[in-house]
Amino acid sequence: MPDFLERLPLRPASSTSSFDNEPVAGPSNGHYIANGHTETNGFRVTIRRVEPEGRGMYPDSTVDREEFVRLVLQGLRDVGYVEAAATLEAESGYTLESSSVAxxxxxxxxxxxxxxxxxxxxxxxxxxxxxxxxxxxxxxxxxxxxxxxxxxxxxxxxxxxxxxxxxxxxxxxxxxxxxxxxxxxxxxxxxxxxxxxxxxxxxxxxxxxRYIPSSIMIPPRRLETLLNQARQLQTNACIYHTSGRPFSLYIDHQCDRSEFPLHTTMILADHQDEIWHLAWSHDGTRLATASRDQSVIIWRIGADPNDCALEQRLREHANAISFVAWSPDNSVLLTAAEATIKMWNPKTGLCIKTVLGHEDTVCSLVWRKDGSGFISGGMDQKVLFWDKEGKKLDSLDAIPIRMSSVAISPDERWLVVAGMLANPSKLLVRAESSISSRSQSQSPRNGNGNQNPAFSTKHARFTVYDLQTKEEHASIDMPGEITSVAISGDSKFCLLNHSPDGVMLWSLEEPKLVRKYVGQKQTKHVIRSCFGGPGENFVLSGSEDANVYVWHKESGTPLEILQGHGEGSVNAVAWNPCQEAMFATCSDDHTVRIWGKDPPGFIPSVTDAAMEESLQQPGSAPREAPTLRWDDAREMFL
Structure with a gap:
């Protein structure tokens, strides 16, 4: 037996400590004992109390030793190390809590x-x-x-x-x-x-x-809370955090930039016109892309760049397709073209049902979390509620917004609608009605590709509704146009693409602007951004300058400008929900790009090289690097 333990007469082992001295008033709220006994292997032993100098953990430490010991005591007891806790109490002279708290x-x-x-x-x-x-x-x-x-x-x-x-x-x-x-x-x-x-x-x-001072009664699982906060702090500080794997508390965590999906690993070029939207299936194995060529393509996408195939091409729409949405179980794919919604079986490629109810372009589709139905929003100022069979259940009519985006928070507390504030002027209504379908559902362009005069005095609004009561929670107006809304996984924030201010983060509970993400170009077209990465650490957005922009969500730090797409806007981005380092982008250049880390030994195929070459415009300089670092390009937009 160690020499600091004095063997005493044998007593039955106990699962709790037994002290000769009752707690006495000391320098620390009464949680102090002069000396103590405990039971070890059936023997009653006396523990000599250790009395380091000072009150800190170390001579130069600002961490109070009593607080540290009591937190450790609580942690030991929480995981079942009762005897170890009793020994620590005796050796340190501190108790977890007084008898009155117990x-x-x-x-x-x-x-x-x-x-x-x-x-x-x-x-x-x-x-x-x-x-x-x-x-x-x-x-x-x-x-x-x-x-x-x-x-x-x-x-x-x-x-x-x-x-x-x-x-x-x-x-x-x-x-x-x-x-x-x-x-x-x-x-x-x-x-x-x-x-x-x-x-x-x-x-x-x-x-x-919560009402008892923490020095008297420590909040439950406090040590675990502090360790989780330390993990979260390190995650937030890691600007390239793309690993969802747990990391060790033994060292500070830091992800390398090489772990970020910086490179195009696949180019999908089977559409014949601009691609306006895309969405991953919830298992991350399928990608649906919607195009102005009146078709939707369903792709099978694997982690290996060679594991890619066109599975279905859906062609029954008579107009350009502006939106796609997968059901929670991936058994139904919704598509929208003008005022028509279609429901598809993505495995067979057969249209299940054509859903009618809107009188103008359907801008957004979103499924309920349990798959019981979906919600659609349109430029006819209506939000319609449907069951999973496509039967209309309810509606929000006469919303004063020509909607470009609708979103439901993951906790199904909030419904957010956004778009252009409707103008009662008949002249403006007539001007807008003459704009092409692309102008209605995608971008206000006139025949010369310039901004249409009818939109020169636009004002945007986004409104937050209580989804259960359908009552308005808050409404925010701003000049310009809001083209998309994405809600964070914790249901606390929404990401807005706003022309001309770019990408903004707003809180939902008390709607207020939290952060702006600068650099992206958006003046004429609909651009849809997204959260991405483990813990949604990143914000991604396309841009009218043909680039993809990446920011660190918490700090707003711009991380990357990813080049590769040809001339025109990058219209939408989507992070794979199951692949921690993969996202997809779609563009006016008729292609979809899958971005990821280059696997070990990966060499671009001849097809990929030819595709890259085909995207270069006549007379333009070849793009030698797949990415452009922010520091190198800062002067491009400052």
Whole structure:
């Protein structure tokens, strides 16, 4: 046995520590002991306390040693190292929490409600507002448990004598009163509560802990929270982060630029005209591309550049196709051309149904998360709701926006619509109605390729609706035109392509501009941007200068200008949802490009080299490099 352990008479092993000294008031909120004993391998042992100089972890450290030790104690107990925690308590002289905190926790988890309420003030909840709300939470739990046990008289007394006088959350109190006659099975659903035997008491403890000073009662899983924050901080600082694999805490994380998809690995050139939109299937194995040539092509795309094939060509539309959208299970592909929506079986290439309902160009299609239906938005100022069979369910009519984009947040809380603010002027309406279908669904060009005069006084608007109630949450107007909306995976932000300001990041909860991404060119055409990479670390956008622009999302740092497409706009970009280093772009040059990392030993094929050469315009200098670094090109647009 190590010499610092003194063997004492044998006692039965215990899973908890046993100390001779009760906690005494010390320099750190009472979480300090003079010396202690613990049980190891059936022996009661005395642990000599270690007393380093100073209060920091190291002589030059700003990290408080007591906070560090208590966090480690909590982490050890969370993962089941109870004896190790007891030994650390004895050796360091610090305890995780006082006996009053342990008693408070036990009272909640065992339902001793009278003792819980009496303990709140002794644990540092002193602000009257906090104290009243904490008591409300306790009384609410107590009330629901009495209902669960069918003790209706006692529950009614708690409601009248304890909950109502607290005057907290009148609507919630009214809802609680409506639960009095519920059967237990209905109680759980209506109260969104899982019963005394579920996790409700644990959740109550977590809620109450917010009102107790953290120095007295450490928030749950605090060490894990700090480590996750460290990971996220390093991820955000890694401007080329493309690896979704976990990284070690032992060293600082940094991805190399070579890991980023900088190079064209495939060129798809089977369309005969401009390509306006593209979308990956949700399993990342198929890519649908929509073209002005009135066709949609479904491609099979593998990680290997040689694993690529044209699987289906969908041709039944009579007009240019502006949008495609895959169902969540990839069994149905939606396409839009002018006012017509079609539903396709992507495996057979057969049209399932033609869906009619809009009176003007359909600009956007988006599926509900559960696949139960989809939503369409059009320049007829309508948002239509459809079931999965293509039957109309509901609508938002007379929205004052000629929509260019519609999006649903992943949590299905928000519906965002954006486009040009409708002008009541009959003259302007007549001018707009004479513009070509490309002008309506893609870009306001006149016959000479210049901006159409009818659009010189455009004003844009994007509106955020509550998807459940269909009530307007917020609306923002700005000069110019918004051509696309993409919502982040956490449902907190939306990405707007705005002419002439470029790409912007807006928050949704309280709509406000968070960040602008500069450099991209957009004055006349519809350009659609996207989030990309693991954790959506990047923002990508096409541009009217034939380049693809990449920024770091959090910092706004411009990373790359990717060259390769021929003359014309790069109209849309889409990051593969399952390949962490692959995205696709489509252009007016009639091609789609797949971007990725060059695999080991990869040599461009003769076909690829010929394709590159064919994209060069007569008299233009050959493009020798596939990318143009931001620093080298800064003067091009500053």
């Amino acid at each position: 008693d408070f926790r036990d009272c909640i988890l065992t339902g001793q409600w009278g003792r819980v309420e009496a303990s709140l003030t002794s644990l540092g909840v002193v602000m009257e507002e906090d104290l009243r709300y904490a008591r409300f939470l306790v009384c609410e739990q107590k009330f629901l448990e009495y209902l669960e046990n069918r003790q209706l008289d006692v529950a009614l007394e708690v409601l009248r004598e304890e909950i109502t006088p607290l005057q907290q959350e009148a609507q919630r109190t009214h809802t609680l009163s409506g639960l009095m006659m519920c059967e237990p099975k209905d109680l759980y659903a209506r109260a969104q509560w899982d019963g005394a035997a579920g996790r409700s008491r644990e959740l109550l403890l977590n809620k109450l802990q």
